[in-house]
Amino acid sequence: MIPRLRLEHVTKRYPGVIANDDVSLEVLPGEILAVLGENGAGKSTLMKVIYGAVRPDAGELAVDGQAVRIDNPAHARRLGIAMVFQHFALFDTLTVAENVALALPRGERIAAVAARLRAVAGRYGLEVEPGRHVHELSMGERQRVEILRALLTEPRLLILDEPTSVLTPQAVEILFGTLRRLAAEGVSVVFISHKLDEIRRLATRCVVMRAGRVVASVDPRAETEAGLARLMIGADPPAIARHLTPPGEVVLEVDALAGGEGAGLHGVSFTVRRAQILGIAGISGNGQAQLMAALSGEVPTRPHTVRLFGEPVGALGPAARRARGLRYIPEERLGHGAVPEMSLTANALLTGDGLHRAGFVRHDAAVGYAQSVIGRYAVKARGAQSLAASLSGGNLQKFIVGREIDSAPRVLLVNQPTWGVDVGAATAIRNALVALREAGCAIVVVSEELDELFELSDELRVMARGQLSPAVGAHDITVDELGRWMAGLWPGGPALGRPERAAELDA
Amino acid sequence: MGGKVGRVSALLPLVLVPRAQPSRLAAWGSPLLAIALTLAAGFVLFAALGQDPWHALNVFLVQPLATVRGWGEIGIKMTPLVLAAVGLAICFRANVWNIGAEGQLIVGAITGGAVALMAGPGDSRVFLVGVIVAAAAGGAAWAAIVALLRDRFNASEILVSLMLVYVAQLLLAYMVNGPLKDPLGFGFPQSKLFESGARLPIILPGTRLHLGAVLAGLAAVGGWVLLARMFLGFQLKVAGVAPLAARYGGYSSRRLLWFALLLSGALAGVAGGVEAAGPVGQLTPSISPGYGFAAIIVAFVGRLHPLGVIPAAFVMALFYIGGELAQSRLGLPAALTGVYQGLLLFFLLACDTLILYRVQWRGLGVREA
Numbered sequence A: 001m002i003p004r005l006r007l008e009h010v011t012k013r014y015p016g017v018i019a020n021d022d023v024s025l026e027v028l029p030g031e032i033l034a035v036l037g038e039n040g041a042g043k044s045t046l047m048k049v050i051y052g053a054v055r056p057d058a059g060e061l062a063v064d065g066q067a068v069r070i071d072n073p074a075h076a077r078r079l080g081i082a083m084v085f086q087h088f089a090l091f092d093t094l095t096v097a098e099n100v101a102l103a104l105p106r107g108e109r110i111a112a113v114a115a116r117l118r119a120v121a122g123r124y125g126l127e128v129e130p131g132r133h134v135h136e137l138s139m140g141e142r143q144r145v146e147i148l149r150a151l152l153t154e155p156r157l158l159i160l161d162e163p164t165s166v167l168t169p170q171a172v173e174i175l176f177g178t179l180r181r182l183a184a185e186g187v188s189v190v191f192i193s194h195k196l197d198e199i200r201r202l203a204t205r206c207v208v209m210r211a212g213r214v215v216a217s218v219d220p221r222a223e224t225e226a227g228l229a230r231l232m233i234g235a236d237p238p239a240i241a242r243h244l245t246p247p248g249e250v251v252l253e254v255d256a257l258a259g260g261e262g263a264g265l266h267g268v269s270f271t272v273r274r275a276q277i278l279g280i281a282g283i284s285g286n287g288q289a290q291l292m293a294a295l296s297g298e299v300p301t302r303p304h305t306v307r308l309f310g311e312p313v314g315a316l317g318p319a320a321r322r323a324r325g326l327r328y329i330p331e332e333r334l335g336h337g338a339v340p341e342m343s344l345t346a347n348a349l350l351t352g353d354g355l356h357r358a359g360f361v362r363h364d365a366a367v368g369y370a371q372s373v374i375g376r377y378a379v380k381a382r383g384a385q386s387l388a389a390s391l392s393g394g395n396l397q398k399f400i401v402g403r404e405i406d407s408a409p410r411v412l413l414v415n416q417p418t419w420g421v422d423v424g425a426a427t428a429i430r431n432a433l434v435a436l437r438e439a440g441c442a443i444v445v446v447s448e449e450l451d452e453l454f455e456l457s458d459e460l461r462v463m464a465r466g467q468l469s470p471a472v473g474a475h476d477i478t479v480d481e482l483g484r485w486m487a488g489l490w491p492g493g494p495a496l497g498r499p500e501r502a503a504e505l506d507a
Numbered sequence B: 001m002g003g004k005v006g007r008v009s010a011l012l013p014l015v016l017v018p019r020a021q022p023s024r025l026a027a028w029g030s031p032l033l034a035i036a037l038t039l040a041a042g043f044v045l046f047a048a049l050g051q052d053p054w055h056a057l058n059v060f061l062v063q064p065l066a067t068v069r070g071w072g073e074i075g076i077k078m079t080p081l082v083l084a085a086v087g088l089a090i091c092f093r094a095n096v097w098n099i100g101a102e103g104q105l106i107v108g109a110i111t112g113g114a115v116a117l118m119a120g121p122g123d124s125r126v127f128l129v130g131v132i133v134a135a136a137a138g139g140a141a142w143a144a145i146v147a148l149l150r151d152r153f154n155a156s157e158i159l160v161s162l163m164l165v166y167v168a169q170l171l172l173a174y175m176v177n178g179p180l181k182d183p184l185g186f187g188f189p190q191s192k193l194f195e196s197g198a199r200l201p202i203i204l205p206g207t208r209l210h211l212g213a214v215l216a217g218l219a220a221v222g223g224w225v226l227l228a229r230m231f232l233g234f235q236l237k238v239a240g241v242a243p244l245a246a247r248y249g250g251y252s253s254r255r256l257l258w259f260a261l262l263l264s265g266a267l268a269g270v271a272g273g274v275e276a277a278g279p280v281g282q283l284t285p286s287i288s289p290g291y292g293f294a295a296i297i298v299a300f301v302g303r304l305h306p307l308g309v310i311p312a313a314f315v316m317a318l319f320y321i322g323g324e325l326a327q328s329r330l331g332l333p334a335a336l337t338g339v340y341q342g343l344l345l346f347f348l349l350a351c352d353t354l355i356l357y358r359v360q361w362r363g364l365g366v367r368e369a
Helices: A043-050 A073-078 A096-103 A110-124 A139-152 A169-184 A196-202 A225-233 A288-296 A318-323 A344-350 A363-376 A393-405 A423-438 A450-456 A479-486 A499-506 B024-048 B053-065 B068-093 B101-118 B127-153 B157-177 B212-229 B231-241 B243-249 B253-280 B291-301 B309-330 B335-351
Strands: A005-014 A017-027 A032-036 A058-063 A066-068 A081-084 A157-161 A188-193 A205-210 A213-218 A250-259 A265-273 A276-281 A306-308 A326-329 A411-415 A442-446 A459-464 B014-018 B357-361
Touching (some): A005 A043, A043 A188, A073 A081, A096 A139, A139 A169, A196 A225, A205 A225, A213 A225, A225 A423, A265 A288, A288 A326, A423 A442, A423 A450, B024 B053, B053 B068, B053 B309, B068 B101, B068 B212, B101 B157, B127 B253, B212 B231, B231 B243, B231 B253
Parallel strands (some): A276 A442, A326 A411
Antiparallel strands (some): A005 A017, B014 B357
């Protein structure tokens, strides 16, 4: 069989790093190929080479046996290659149909695009309303738009970069059903992931990348998860520490928190204790952002809505709450948790309240703090003067987590602690959180990764449509049950209404 | 980033390759390269105008600097440019787009001038402190209108500050035709000349260079300390490039907005005040030949750096004075100054590419695979 795509000796260098080093691989028609590797292993660069978004320094590509030089993504699309990016490339102010139309050859009317969109969406079980604006959509829905946009170009090779990170377990099953169906129709699927269980469930072949090179090509169904992890990291993965210290007194209380931007929150009340990790599950866009904004002080509330160590702090801003021991790690790293255009030293200063005195920056102290975080959390950076934007996502996340943890918080809020972070770094971050809990810190973790929440949390709650479920012990609920709660189906939870949620439940 | 590589390569054996980090060398070298290219283009331009290029460049760029007096004139032009541009650089770094420095400068001239007119014949130079403070207060008050409207009603500071320029110009016209008009001035729309106690002293004998130049230097150094060493300056920079990160850090965007506008307004006001109490010596309807607008260009050529505005203001001042000389001695059009300023900006923007990209030689005859 002629491979749909063949790569031979592809090499791509960036200043200071070789992203792809002599990579050769083949994808057959109808094959689901997984590309496994840690963040920074070169997976995304390789996919961008295939999609024409990056030109390789050396090497050759062949599509259906024909040697090609892919100049740009439009060229790739003409060759039948489509890509769904990890970071969504959608315009917030445009509707779903308008966004999709942008990726299609010119001249197609929006109404016609919308009709095709509905047809394809129905066929693959990816319900989305073409007339809605992208800014109204949850992360899961946005990804569906990305996938639909790719499918509308009728690709023969579909590349997906970390597609499951924003989906419920039920939605992941729908996606996998869609991908298997595409493969059965002869479409080649390249699936980039670092989630071992998903690769074993979905892929028929798995290429493992490490430090820019392909180190193995295996049948993932014949491998154990531990075996795959070893191939990916090159060593045994570290284990997560256990909880030993029993939770103490209540330190953070939230009472009838409501409102906020967008659809807003409805009567959110909960408490967190000393040495306790409260995990909040749920699909993004269900009020987690508003909750974190209210807890961190970025959007103040009435004083008594948020109480910290018994003191009403709802009206205080982030700096005043930091002074009381509350720290926050936001979901978005670039531009929120860190300033991309500034050095790590400056980013240490961002929340480093001890790094300035009498109005002046203590530059040496800030450099020292940044260097200590880089060293303790094994952040791969050239030094404290490196720009935040020059770090990979995982390394910047390690820096931000380290920056907040090293200031010895008594209450820590974390939104998506390991989003887009490789296994090794994710384990390091989770271990740091558990160690902090053991030291007596109260931690609120908002995450879409259920494995992570089960691993970390003492107590779990679910956020759906601005409401918070009752608390349940992390050992007292199954993944399936939690998945149903994520659709709002806990006793007394927000009723079902949206069709896509129903579709997820039927799966 | 990678997708932007090498579009030139089809034409030239050169490609632009993204740098891992912005180059500091290029950031500082770019203005120098731009000036060199401007001179080269100016050489061609003079030749095309039928002049001996060497002679013309000499008149345009060297003659103004041939005498101490010439340096003094350059310094006089630089003073209001630097004062206003330092404030604007800080404002722009904070992503606050005050483009009405001209208006703040005019109001500063009015309030500073009003105080200067109170000085009697025997008053000492201590009076000048009052003049400067009044000028700063006037400029700050004018900018405060912008801050208030932006803060309370989210009005665009660009439009509000620009429109207030015209209000300020009319206010000045009213003042010199009404309350501040010289009663013995034969009806001319101007104030009486300030008494010597309210005039800025000359600091360089044989020139007209006045104490305002020292104030401008202090403002530049102070602005640098603020941005490079102080936490408030850091907050301004964070708010400028990443407003969400500033909110995350707990930096009040309202406080920073007010600070940036009041500071730049006060500095522009001082620029107006020293212009009135310096070379002009009275209030006239044309107290500023557009210094407040020129300062916007100076701020950008000076890389929005408080010390960078000094050489930028020097080049701008040189083009002003060289243009005047070229007009009188060579009979060239007055538009020459504008052409030179435009060329400089054009080359600067092009050279700035080298901050984020480096040029790589691909070799002749080699085409990409």
